[in-house]
Amino acid sequence: xNIKKIRELMQKGTKIKYGTELLESFAKYSxxxxxxxxxxxxxxxxxxxxxxxxxxxxxxxxxxxxxxxxPFYTEFGKNIKIGKAVFINACCRFQDNGGISIGDNTMIGQxxxxxxxxxxxxxxxxxxxxxxQVKIGKNVWIGASSTILPGVSIGNNxxxxxxxxxxxxxxxxxxxxxxxxxxxxxx
Numbered sequence: 001x002n003i004k005k006i007r008e009l010m011q012k013g014t015k016i017k018y019g020t021e022l023l024e025s026f027a028k029y030s031x032x033x034x035x036x037x038x039x040x041x042x043x044x045x046x047x048x049x050x051x052x053x054x055x056x057x058x059x060x061x062x063x064x065x066x067x068x069x070x071p072f073y074t075e076f077g078k079n080i081k082i083g084k085a086v087f088i089n090a091c092c093r094f095q096d097n098g099g100i101s102i103g104d105n106t107m108i109g110q111x112x113x114x115x116x117x118x119x120x121x122x123x124x125x126x127x128x129x130x131x132x133q134v135k136i137g138k139n140v141w142i143g144a145s146s147t148i149l150p151g152v153s154i155g156n157n158x159x160x161x162x163x164x165x166x167x168x169x170x171x172x173x174x175x176x177x178x179x180x181x182x183x184x185x186x187x
């Protein structure tokens with residue numbers, strides 16, 4: 001299955017069922033992501049070289065003003081969309097199977113985790129995964145060690161305080177902190 005078809009299925013929220021072609025495709029691309037992230041993480045590269053590897057990892061063009069500080073971890077890589085002038089600090093973990101979209105001029109702090117898959121509560125079907133895209137707007141600042149859960153949208157100009165766990169959508173022009181993250185201030 002090609003990347004375009006996988007992205008379409010994930011955008012629709014198609015369940016990833018055990019033993020299907022979709023899951024097998026994820027496994028195949030996961031090996032590719034492991035190889036590229038090992039290359040990014042295990043030797044020095046200039047910022048330009050990191051962008052080139054990130055472009056290969058995401059199967060998309062990366063803006064020349066984007067900065068990624070390794071190490072960086074992802075299990076799929078091909079469903080990450082990165083806007084212009086995005087900064088991603090070291091030790092971030094992106095589970096992007098369900099899709100991650102990052103708007104222009106966004107800053108992502110050290111050790112941020114973005115999750116796009118969840119599992120069923122029913123033990124009989126728990127092995128299957130349910131994808132939900134994470135959308136991060138423009139000019140967003142996500143503080144260090146925050147976790148963004150599946151299906152969350154973070155509005156333009158929002159700030160997520162360090163260590164927050166974002167379980168619900170965050171409106172534009174707000175500051176949200178805590179576990180679960182709650183809006184504490186309008187900008």
